[in-house]
Amino acid sequence: xxxxxxxxxxxxxxxxxxxxxxxxxxxxxxxxxxxxxxxxxxxxxxxxxxxxxxxxxxxxxxxxxxxxxxxxxxxxxxxxxxxxxxxxxxxxxxxxxxxxxxxxxxxxxxxxxxxxxxxxxxxxxxxxxxxxxxxxxxxxxxxxxxxxxxxxxxxxxxxxxxxxxxxxxxxxxxxxxxxxxxxxxxxxxxxxxxxxxxxxxxxxxxxxxxxxxxxxxxxxxxxxxxxxxxxxxxxxxxxxxxxxxxxxxxxxxxxxxxxxxxxxxxxxxxxxxxxxxxxxxxxxxxxxxxxxxxxxxxxxxxxxxxxxxxxxxxxxxxxxxxxxxxxxxxxxxxxxx
Numbered sequence: 451x452x453x454x455x456x457x458x459x460x461x462x463x464x465x466x467x468x469x470x471x472x473x474x475x476x477x478x479x480x481x482x483x484x485x486x487x488x489x490x491x492x493x494x495x496x497x498x499x500x501x502x503x504x505x506x507x508x509x510x511x512x513x514x515x516x517x518x519x520x521x522x523x524x525x526x527x528x529x530x531x532x533x534x535x536x537x538x539x540x541x542x543x544x545x546x547x548x549x550x551x552x553x554x555x556x557x558x559x560x561x562x563x564x565x566x567x568x569x570x571x572x573x574x575x576x577x578x579x580x581x582x583x584x585x586x587x588x589x590x591x592x593x594x595x596x597x598x599x600x601x602x603x604x605x606x607x608x609x610x611x612x613x614x615x616x617x618x619x620x621x622x623x624x625x626x627x628x629x630x631x632x633x634x635x636x637x638x639x640x641x642x643x644x645x646x647x648x649x650x651x652x653x654x655x656x657x658x659x660x661x662x663x664x665x666x667x668x669x670x671x672x673x674x675x676x677x678x679x680x681x682x683x684x685x686x687x688x689x690x691x692x693x694x695x696x697x698x699x700x701x702x703x704x705x706x707x708x709x710x711x712x713x714x715x716x717x718x719x720x721x722x723x724x725x726x727x728x729x730x731x732x733x734x735x736x737x738x739x740x741x742x743x744x745x746x747x748x749x750x751x752x753x754x755x756x757x758x759x760x761x762x763x764x765x766x767x768x769x770x771x772x773x774x775x776x777x778x779x780x781x782x783x784x785x786x787x
Contacts, residue, residue: 457489457496465503475507477679575605580622582737583759585713592616592629594639597714599623599658600735600758615640622734623658625711626650628671645695646677655685656711660734662695669707718758722751725768736761743786747772 451470465471474482490497580586580598588596588604591611596604602622607613616639628639630652641648641657645664648657653671657664666675668685675683675691679698685691690705712719720728726748732738738761742748752771756763765783769776774785 451485454485454489454492458493460496460499462499462502465499466507471503472507475504576608576610577603577605579603582735583761585716585758590616590618592637594629595627597625597627599625599713601737617642619643620657620659622660623656623713625654625656625714627654628652645693646675646680649674649676649682656707661730663692664694665690665692667705667707667710669711712755713758716758717755718761718764719755720764721753723753724748725750725752725772728752728764728768732761732764739782740765741782741784742774743784747787 452468457465460468470482471486474486486500490500578586578588578596578598580600580602583600585600586598588598590596590606594616596618598604599622602620602624604621604624605619606617610616614637616637618640619642621644626639626641628650630636639650639652641650643657643659643664644662645659648655648666650671650673653673654669655671655673656667656669659665666673666685667690668687670687673685675685677683677693677700680700683691683700683702688704688707690703690710691700693700709719709721725742729740729742729748732740735758750772752768754764754767754771756767765776765785768774769785772785773787775787777784777786
């Protein structure tokens with residue numbers, strides 16, 4: 451925690467971006483409550499600032515880190531101007547019901563003001579995509595190399611090189627080999643997924659984000675994973691971390707990282723993988739709709755490896771192992787025994 455007098459004259463924007471303040475609002479504890487009660491008692495003139503900053507943190511919880519300070523500040527200044535026009539008397543006191551209406555107005559005005567920034571920021575993103583069964587390697591402007599697995603997409607801003615953070619958004623699966631110091635500068639590299647963010651400076655790691663589920667496997671270096679309602683988590687080589695949107699549980703494990711990135715070498719490796727998961731992968735990566743008539747077998751595990759461009763070989767190996775018959779029925783492959 452910073453010293454109490456740090457907050458004596460802080461403004462709304464700076465306070466809302468303060469990590470200690472944000473942690474108190476989003477994850478209060480008795481110790482944090484005592485600290486901020488002391489701030490309020492010592493600096494009662496800051497009560498309005500505290501209320502406004504609290505509103506910003508809650509209203510923009512998921513997007514705040516992606517908004518540059520200049521954009522937030524411009525929107526907030528527009529809000530201040532509108533507020534001044536509506537309130538000529540600076541000593542006017544708000545009663546509680548009116549404060550809630552004011553709070554809602556703050557959120558609406560800020561979100562409306564920032565919506566324009568998001569539109570211009572993402573109106574024409576650069577996108578790299580792969581089709582079913584395709585693997586593609588992309589070299590980014592900073593020299594980082596991204597290998598996209600099948601049926602995946604990577605987006606980045608068209609002015610990516612000029613940003614202070616190298617931010618990309620992933621849908622699907624990709625392996626990242628990140629350049630530590632592009633042009634001699636250490637700029638954070640951030641991978642946004644549907645669940646959270648992976649923040650790195652230079653490393654090699656795999657991210658799989660499908661079906662509201664994100665899995666990160668670190669092969670080399672260090673990464674920080676930022677998830678809502680969790681403290682940032684540091685990963686070491688060989689660490690696996692996975693979580694699902696809407697759930698607070700996070701699974702961490704030590705794994706053989708090479709097995710998880712074998713697809714880059716055109717090898718599909720299965721080691722004690724449930725048949726239900728294999729069926730999902732066949733759909734995700736190849737667009738193959740596979741059905742097993744005996745649902746009890748979905749939990750059975752399979753081990754083996756095949757070239758990534760031969761999913762039919764994987765099906766044949768599964769058929770031999772579990773005594774399946776392979777039948778094609780319209781657009782589906784039916785495995786029956």
